[in-house]
Amino acid sequence: MKRAWTMPVLLLLCGTAGAAGLILRGSTGAAVGLLLVILLLAGAQSPLVFPRSVGALEAQRRSAADGRPVVYWRPGCTYCLRLRIRLGRDAGRLHWVDIWRDPAGAAAVRAANRGDETVPTVVVAGRPHTNPDPAWVREQLTG
Structure with missing residues (x-):
């Protein structure tokens, strides 16, 4: 923290x-x-400026239940900030995991990015997407 x-x-x-x-x-x-x-x-x-973070395991459980994407992020990341700002109010509908606070979240990001902690990493339906376009992420909420 x-x-x-x-x-x-x-x-x-x-x-x-x-x-x-x-x-x-x-x-x-x-x-x-x-x-x-x-x-x-x-x-x-x-x-x-980010919605309240949850642990990676809790985010994965919630995502499995409601189908919403999981966003792995860290403070100070300009790409994470860009995603957050461009999503606007829709940001609260995603499950956010701060990888600096949650070692399981950091491990999930490293597994998705060949050992790198590249964020934002957005997981939709079990598939990771590194630094996706915010418009695409918004579409995943409506689809």
């Missing part, structure tokens, strides 16, 4: 240091602008 927050915390620390430097130079407006941008970037890199 600690690793998931590393990037957002580092962004906030660096942004705060940069803003402090701007304030010392008398550029309060620029400091506020920098802090706002850093806050947005840190939020986008945090686990908060």
